[in-house]
Amino acid sequence: MRASFVGAGLTCSLLALSAAWAQTPTPAEGQPPAAEAPAATTPAADAAPAATGAAPADASATSAAPAGGQTHGQRAAAEAAAALAAGEDDEPVILDAPAPNSRRVYVNDSAHFASLTQQFAIDTEEGRVIGMTDSGFLPNPVVSDDGSVYAQVSTTYSRISRGEREDYVEVFDPVTFNPVADITIPPEGHRFLVGTYPWMSALTPDNKTLLYYQFSPAPAVGVVDLEGKAFRRMLEVPDCYHIFPTAADNFFMHCRDGSLARVQFDAASDAEPQVTHSEVFHPEDEYVVNHPAYSQKSGRLVWPTYEGKIYQFDLSSGEAKALNTIEGLTEEERADNWRPGGWQLVAYHRPSNRIYMLVDQRAEWTHKTPSRHVVVINADTGERIARHELGHGIDSVAVSQDDDPLLYGLSTGAKTLYIYDAETGEELRSVNQLGHGPTVISLSDMG
Amino acid sequence: MTFAAKTRTLLTALALTALGTQMALADKISILTETPAPAAEAPADAVIVNIAKMKYETPEVTIKPGQTVTWINTEAMPHNVAFKAGVVGDAKMDGAMMKKDQSYSITFNEAGTYAYHCTPHPFMKAKVIVE
Ligand SMILES: [Cu+2]
Numbered sequence: 001m002r003a004s005f006v007g008a009g010l011t012c013s014l015l016a017l018s019a020a021w022a023q024t025p026t027p028a029e030g031q032p033p034a035a036e037a038p039a040a041t042t043p044a045a046d047a048a049p050a051a052t053g054a055a056p057a058d059a060s061a062t063s064a065a066p067a068g069g070q071t072h073g074q075r076a077a078a079e080a081a082a083a084l085a086a087g088e089d090d091e092p093v094i095l096d097a098p099a100p101n102s103r104r105v106y107v108n109d110s111a112h113f114a115s116l117t118q119q120f121a122i123d124t125e126e127g128r129v130i131g132m133t134d135s136g137f138l139p140n141p142v143v144s145d146d147g148s149v150y151a152q153v154s155t156t157y158s159r160i161s162r163g164e165r166e167d168y169v170e171v172f173d174p175v176t177f178n179p180v181a182d183i184t185i186p187p188e189g190h191r192f193l194v195g196t197y198p199w200m201s202a203l204t205p206d207n208k209t210l211l212y213y214q215f216s217p218a219p220a221v222g223v224v225d226l227e228g229k230a231f232r233r234m235l236e237v238p239d240c241y242h243i244f245p246t247a248a249d250n251f252f253m254h255c256r257d258g259s260l261a262r263v264q265f266d267a268a269s270d271a272e273p274q275v276t277h278s279e280v281f282h283p284e285d286e287y288v289v290n291h292p293a294y295s296q297k298s299g300r301l302v303w304p305t306y307e308g309k310i311y312q313f314d315l316s317s318g319e320a321k322a323l324n325t326i327e328g329l330t331e332e333e334r335a336d337n338w339r340p341g342g343w344q345l346v347a348y349h350r351p352s353n354r355i356y357m358l359v360d361q362r363a364e365w366t367h368k369t370p371s372r373h374v375v376v377i378n379a380d381t382g383e384r385i386a387r388h389e390l391g392h393g394i395d396s397v398a399v400s401q402d403d404d405p406l407l408y409g410l411s412t413g414a415k416t417l418y419i420y421d422a423e424t425g426e427e428l429r430s431v432n433q434l435g436h437g438p439t440v441i442s443l444s445d446m447g
Numbered sequence: 448m449t450f451a452a453k454t455r456t457l458l459t460a461l462a463l464t465a466l467g468t469q470m471a472l473a474d475k476i477s478i479l480t481e482t483p484a485p486a487a488e489a490p491a492d493a494v495i496v497n498i499a500k501m502k503y504e505t506p507e508v509t510i511k512p513g514q515t516v517t518w519i520n521t522e523a524m525p526h527n528v529a530f531k532a533g534v535v536g537d538a539k540m541d542g543a544m545m546k547k548d549q550s551y552s553i554t555f556n557e558a559g560t561y562a563y564h565c566t567p568h569p570f571m572k573a574k575v576i577v578e
Contacts, residue, residue, distance in 0.1 A: 188532065217531045217539055218569050239570035256570055 072128060097121060097130040100147030100174045102402040104130070106442040107410060107417055108141050109435025110196050115161040118435050119152070121177070124406055124419050127429035131177045135170070137161070138193050140201035142210060145297055147444040149226065150174045151181075153191055153201045153212045167191050169210055169224050169231075181229045189214065189222045189234050196440045197290050198344065199242045202251070205296055209267060211243045211251060221251070223267045235265050235273045244294050244301055246315045252301070254292075258282050260313065260320045278320040281311060289340070289367070291396075293348040293355070297445050302348045302355055302379065304328060306367050308340050310355065312379065326382030328357045328375055337361045341371050343412065343439045344396035349422070351403055351447060353379045356422070358397050359387075370395045370411065374425070388425025392418055396438075401445035412437050475535045475559075479515065479552035483545045486519045493517035493552055496573070498526045498545070503565075503573035510555060512577055517552040520545035528553065529566045541566050 070078070083090075107120045117139055121131040136156035143150050151171040158164040167190050171181035185191065192200060192215040201212040208227040214220040219239055223232040240253035240261045253261045258280040265273040282288060288311065292303040299316025300323075312323040329338045338359050340346070345358040355378075358371035370393035376385040394409035399422055407422035416432040479490070489495065493515040497504040499522050508516060520526050528542040528551055544566075545551050555561065555577045565571035 216566065216569055217529065218564060218572075 072126070094176075096175045097177065098123065098175075100150075100444060100446075101125075102444060102446045103400050103406060104147070104443065105398065105400075105408060105417070106141055106143060106150065107434050107438045108139070108196055108440040108442065109415075109438040110138055110440070111436040113138065113195075114436065115157065120431075120434050120438070121150075121174075122417060122431055124400065124408065124417070124431075127419060127431050129431060133170075133172055133177055138196060140191075140196060140198075140212065141440065141442050142201050142203050143442045143444055144203050144207045145205075145445045146207070147174060147446055149203060149207045151203075151210060151226070153185075153210070153224075155191065155193065165190065169212075169226070171226060181226065183224055183226075183229055183231060185222060185224070185231050189231060191222065192216075195343075197242065198440055198442065199244060199292065199294060202243045202245050202296075204245045204248045204251075206248050209245075209248065211245060213241065213243060221253075221263070221265075223265070225267065232267045233270070235263065237261065237263055237273065238275060238277075242292070244315060245296065246299055246318055250318055252313075252315050252320060254288070254303075258284065262318070262320060278322075281322060289345060291344045291346065293346045295348050295350045295445065297447075298350050300348060300350070300379070302346055304340050304346050304357060306339065306364070307334065308338070308357070308359065310346075310357070310377075310382075324380070324382070326377065326379070328355070328377055329359060330384065333359075337363065339364070339367065341367045341369050342395045342397070343368065344398065344410075344441060345371070347397045347399045347407075348379065349399045349405055350401055350445060352405075354385065354399075355379050356397055356399055356407065358394055369393075370413065374407065374409070376422075386425065388420070390418065390420070390425070391427055392416070394418070396441050398441035398443055400443060401447050403447070408441050408443075410434075410438055410441055412439055417441070475555070475557045476561075477554040477556065478542070479517075479554065481543060483520075483543050483549035483551050486548045486550045489517040489519065489550045490515055490552060495519060497521050498571075501568060501571060503571060506573040507576065508574075509576040509578060512556055512558055513554065514577075515552050515554040516575055517550050518545065519550045520547055523547050526565045526568065526571065527551070528563050530561065530563050534561055534563070 103125045105122050105124055109118050111117045115137050117135050119133045119141055120129050123130045135152050135154040139152040139154035141152050151169055153169050155167050167185035169183040170179050173180050192213045203210055210224040210226055212222045214222060219237050221235045221237055225232050238255055238261055240255035242254050243251050245251040250264050255261050260278040262276045263273045287306045288303050294301050299314050301313040301315055303311045308329040310326050310328050314321040314323055339362050340357050340359050341362050342358040347356040354376055357375050359373050359375050360371040372393060373387055373389055374397055375387045390409050392411050395412040396410040398408040400406045405422040407420040409418040415434045415438055416430050418430045419428050421428055494508050494510055496518045498518060498520045518528055525544040525546055527544045530540045532539045542551050555575060558577045561575040
């Protein structure tokens with residue numbers, strides 16, 4: 001859809017000019033005075049050291065982490081100045097993003113229900129935006145664990161927010177951000193328009209099928225064949241919500257009656273899906289949040305309640321195996337009005353088997369306001385490992401799936417992604433100006 | 448009776464909801480009034496289906512062609528009667544929302560099974576069998 005880096009060359013040229021201008025009158029230490037070496041005629045050998053920092057001239061997005069306190073902008077300016085001084089021509093090109101890795105995240109800005117929205121691809125190691133994609137009304141992003149598939153289920157209208165509605169699935173190349181598939185969903189398959197719940201759309205583990213939820217006129221799940229680039233069919237399902245795929249033909253849902261439903265389906269035929277229900281696992285007055293964490297790789301489903309109790313399942317066998325239910329907050333904390341809250345308020349780190357949950361002191365029924373703390377919990381034992389103060393009101397949390405993970409805290413209000421050391425809770429860097437109201441963080445579990 | 452004057456065909460009702468969609472199945476059902484009526488004004492000979500506690504209290508009623516079913520919402524939560532595409536016409540049909548103590552009446556003209564649901568509560572489901 002868009003070439004995210006158009007204009008980058010031009011920006012560099014301008015930076016180069018201004019940087020060169022600013023630096024000409026000030027001779028760098030140990031260099032001859034400017035009068036002896038005017039910028040316009042300075043040979044490369046003399047001018048390059050003047051661009052303090054001596055960063056490599058390669059200004060690609062894969063360059064090393066910022067050193068010596070330079071911001072990316074300062075470094076780019078220095079590099080551009082050096083290039084200009086060296087007499088290098090500016091050749092504007094469309095850049096590629098670096099290959100997806102375990103520290104790439106996608107931040108979805110649903111822009112407070114605006115008709116047109118954006119996604120930001122971010123290199124969180126660098127703290128840099130490395131690409132963007134556009135989409136329509138309340139798109140649902142999906143990212144495969146191997147990083148190869150980045151797709152959105154989206155909705156547009158022929159006149160911005162009115163006129164003919166079109167739902168579609170768009171798949172992007174994760175390096176060029178060019179669309180590689182655009183699959184129309186027919187009207188009978190129109191999707192659920194809702195504040196973005198990550199697990200309302202999902203990929204099967206083989207990345208060949210995308211499943212999405214339909215609420216009205218009756219609960220159903222749409223099957224989109226990504227490989228064949230075609231909408232396949234709607235599956236009628238019971239009164240259940242969310243989609244947690246475990247195999248090419250199998251997924252789980254959470255039902256109004258408090259059970260999980262296992263749905264086995266055949267994408268190719270019209271056969272009714274086979275549905276079996278688990279035991280009811282939570283009472284009617286115990287409310288589970290809209291943003292559970294699900295590790296498709298391990299099959300672990302982590303589902304907090306409004307009061308911070310955490311239900312867990314192992315879905316990996318294709319059967320819903322209940323794991324131990326733990327308390328994410330201590331008795332004292334609960335007595336002191338600590339509760340989870342936010343949007344994407346829980347994350348699960350598969351390699352260490354840890355749960356990260358956003359919590360704060362709050363009144364009941366304020367469960368969608370941001371939290372200033374995250375608790376870190378051993379998923380098996382329920383043991384509290386840490387409670388980090390995040391320093392910001394955080395709406396959504398996520399954790400990279402490498403062994404020395406980064407913790408991500410997204411503030412919808414500040415439109416900023418804060419990047420922390422997951423072990424210490426120390427804030428390392430941040431990326432701001434992420435749209436109008438970013439809410440959802442997606443990433444790959446590449447380990 | 449004022450009801451007769453207020454009677455609208457399905458075509459009219461659908462024209463209002465589906466703006467210009469051409470409907471060929473105008474006579475499968477007739478909607479007594481487009482807007483909900485006070486419960487007390489339900490037709491005397493109608494089959495009543497009460498709505499309470501997020502349920503249609505009679506999930507299945509069997510009637511004869513030409514008979515009328517009247518739904519009465521007995522709780523504050525608004526509910527309606529809605530048909531998926533292909534049930535009473537090519538397009539879907541969403542009846543008006545009934546507040547507490549309001550009613551909505553539909554006359555079923557043709558034999559068949561008419562599954563319906565509540566638009567904002569798709570888990571509320573029931574059917575009318577006309578034979
Ligand atoms: Cu209802």
